[in-house]
Amino acid sequence: MNTTIDLLYFARVAELVGKRSEAWPLAADTTGEHLLAELRARYPRLAQAQRLRLAINQEHAAPAARVQAGDEVAIFEPVTGG
């Protein structure tokens, strides 16, 4: 039974947390919003990034979206391509 999620960090978020990815333990299903709050507590430098967005399994996700063990969750600031 997989009890972690794969976190991916991009651009300034990767700089602020000091890594590009990590396995994150998950005791139970959670929400994007709750996960972001946990990450802000774990990495105080994320206070510099006011607008955090997430993608779950490579799709943009709303804060209320469910996060489950085995998910690939990416954390980033609003995109700036084009």
Place this chain on the structure above:
Amino acid sequence: MIIVQEADFDGAALARTLREQVGGLAGAIVTFTGHVRDYAPDEPTQTLTLEHYPGMCERELEDIAATARRRWNLAGTVIAHRVGTLHREAQIVFVAAASAHRGDAFRGCEYMIDALKTRAPFWKRETLTSGKQFWVEQRQTDEDRTQSWNNEKTLKETP
């Protein structure tokens, strides 16, 4: 056709390939090319570095092109985007839409570049000639433009 690569692209060749794919269906091909510009008139850019989320990037671009083809009568589309470190004036992005008529081609092309700017997972880091480096912030005007497409009724020129 979706392309994400470090290498430069040849917009004319991409438009020609699209032209060959759509054959006699397309009376109109609209293309858009985006280049690295100065961050501000008094703050010249030396390089722009583009980071992306491999996998999700291609999926989002495919979905943007599929949405454009659903909303307008498009015979074919191209989205090409570069990643890595690009110099001032280098090409960044190429978008093309082919249609029987110009209205659908113009709107499809504009929709794709607008959607790309707010959905496709790319991030720009500026290095100015002064040596200053920073991540670019998403502009509210880009968000507003995407929102206006969501509010607009689809109007196919040839339903």
